[in-house]
Amino acid sequence: MTQTLIRGRLLSFLRRPEAIDDTASYRYEEDGGLLVEDGRIVAVGSYATVRATAPDDAEEIDHRPHLILPGLIDTHLHFPQMQVIGSYAANLLEWLNVYTFPEECRFVESEHAARIARHFYDEMIRQGTTTAAAYCSVHKASADAYFAEALKRGMCMIGGKVMMDRNAPQGLLDTPEMGYDETRAVIAEWHGKGRNHVAITPRFAITSTPAQMEMAAALAREFPDLHIQTHLSENHDEIRFTSELYPDAIDYTDVYAKYGLLGRKSLFGHCIHLSDREADAMSEAGAVAVHCPTSNLFLGSGLFPLKALARREKPVRVGVATDVGGGTSYSMLKTMDEAYKIQQLLGERLNPFESFYHMTLGNAEALSLADRIGTLEVGTDADFVVLDASATPAMALKMEVVRSLTDELFLLQTVGDDRAVRETYVAGKAMKAAL
Numbered sequence: 001m002t003q004t005l006i007r008g009r010l011l012s013f014l015r016r017p018e019a020i021d022d023t024a025s026y027r028y029e030e031d032g033g034l035l036v037e038d039g040r041i042v043a044v045g046s047y048a049t050v051r052a053t054a055p056d057d058a059e060e061i062d063h064r065p066h067l068i069l070p071g072l073i074d075t076h077l078h079f080p081q082m083q084v085i086g087s088y089a090a091n092l093l094e095w096l097n098v099y100t101f102p103e104e105c106r107f108v109e110s111e112h113a114a115r116i117a118r119h120f121y122d123e124m125i126r127q128g129t130t131t132a133a134a135y136c137s138v139h140k141a142s143a144d145a146y147f148a149e150a151l152k153r154g155m156c157m158i159g160g161k162v163m164m165d166r167n168a169p170q171g172l173l174d175t176p177e178m179g180y181d182e183t184r185a186v187i188a189e190w191h192g193k194g195r196n197h198v199a200i201t202p203r204f205a206i207t208s209t210p211a212q213m214e215m216a217a218a219l220a221r222e223f224p225d226l227h228i229q230t231h232l233s234e235n236h237d238e239i240r241f242t243s244e245l246y247p248d249a250i251d252y253t254d255v256y257a258k259y260g261l262l263g264r265k266s267l268f269g270h271c272i273h274l275s276d277r278e279a280d281a282m283s284e285a286g287a288v289a290v291h292c293p294t295s296n297l298f299l300g301s302g303l304f305p306l307k308a309l310a311r312r313e314k315p316v317r318v319g320v321a322t323d324v325g326g327g328t329s330y331s332m333l334k335t336m337d338e339a340y341k342i343q344q345l346l347g348e349r350l351n352p353f354e355s356f357y358h359m360t361l362g363n364a365e366a367l368s369l370a371d372r373i374g375t376l377e378v379g380t381d382a383d384f385v386v387l388d389a390s391a392t393p394a395m396a397l398k399m400e401v402v403r404s405l406t407d408e409l410f411l412l413q414t415v416g417d418d419r420a421v422r423e424t425y426v427a428g429k430a431m432k433a434a435l
């Protein structure tokens with residue numbers, strides 16, 4: 001089996017950084033080597049050490065002076081909203097009804113879904129995102145297109161056919177039975193095929209009847225290892241409407257808890273306005289609050305208490321995500337730039353090591369996939385990204401005075417975007433050059 005030796009400056013996290021000087025939370029090799037075979041990392045360390053163990057005929061790729069990090073991970077976005085991004089709306093519910101729902105109706109057509117899927121994965125690769133958790137549309141055809149394209153590219157992807165049976169146009173509604181049957185069919189056809197993970201995906205409480213929530217509960221019982229993804233506590237009107245629709249629930253989080261949807265593999269988009277009781281319930285269940293900063297600012301939804309949730313006596317697990325098309329950028333760098341600004345407005349500091357932890361290992365942990373992705377450890381999948389902090393003239397000029405890794409990371413996060421992504425490797429294969 002041929003091996004590839006990749007040389008560059010390696011940065012990989014071992015755990016969440018507790019402070020800006022917490023150097024034990026990451027591994028950094030100024031002149032590092034990664035040996036890749038059959039899609040896996042088989043050796044990592046200083047270039048000299050790895051070179052000595054590598055076979056003489058190993059192909060060598062030199063990415064110096066650029067940084068090599070584990071592939072970036074996006075824990076929440078919407079595959080059928082590529083043509084919704086940047087739509088002018090007053091708030092969440094208007095944005096859904098005027099732009100998003102009509103657009104998602106088009107995914108009943110397999111051809112349209114397949115075309116957008118190609119664009120979607122091209123964009124992921126352009127942005128250095130090697131794993132994402134996405135919502136498809138209500139149509140099974142959209143999930144088929146999404147997973148078929150992931151399989152073709154060898155990418156580790158999470159996705160689900162959305163379940164929704166009310167409060168949306170006719171073309172976007174299933175029924176409790178259809179939602180159940182089609183989700184089962186998607187699981188049977190795609191889960192575990194290649195690196196695909198199917199998620200149980202009720203869009204949110206507003207668009208599912210109690211009867212459909214019962215079906216989601218049944219799926220969660222039958223497939224306890226699957227991810228569950230939905231939305232929670234994004235916007236005050238949404239919260240109010242949800243409590244009208246589910247008068248027996250204590251609060252919004254309790255709606256999902258009642259249907260057995262609150263667990264360690266549950267990913268809840270937004271969670272901006274959680275009460276203490278809800279945050280405790282999330283913490284006790286080990287459920288994940290997914291922060292979508294560009295979306296929250298764009299839709300004016302609110303300021304997510306990222307640091308405060310982690311600091312609680314009962315901390316809440318947190319992921320970070322773009323939430324395209326409510327989000328305004330596919331870039332995880334841009335996403336953490338906006339996350340930083342939201343913490344600034346809340347009087348908190350988010351240091352660049354924490355930001356890069358969140359984009360990589362933090363999100364892998366949020367997805368319960370840290371044994372496979374989000375690190376450069378031996379035995380894990382060879383998904384990584386090559387970042388160039390001098391990618392644009394403005395960045396190169398600033399880099400002339402940058403003296404530390406901290407400042408370089410902060411520059412990448414604050415000014416960088418897809419132009420800073422030199423290469424994206426998926427299972428050891430350079431994907432960006434092939435686009």
Ligand SMILES: [Zn+2]
Nearest residue numbers: 078231269323
């Ligand atoms: Zn969303």
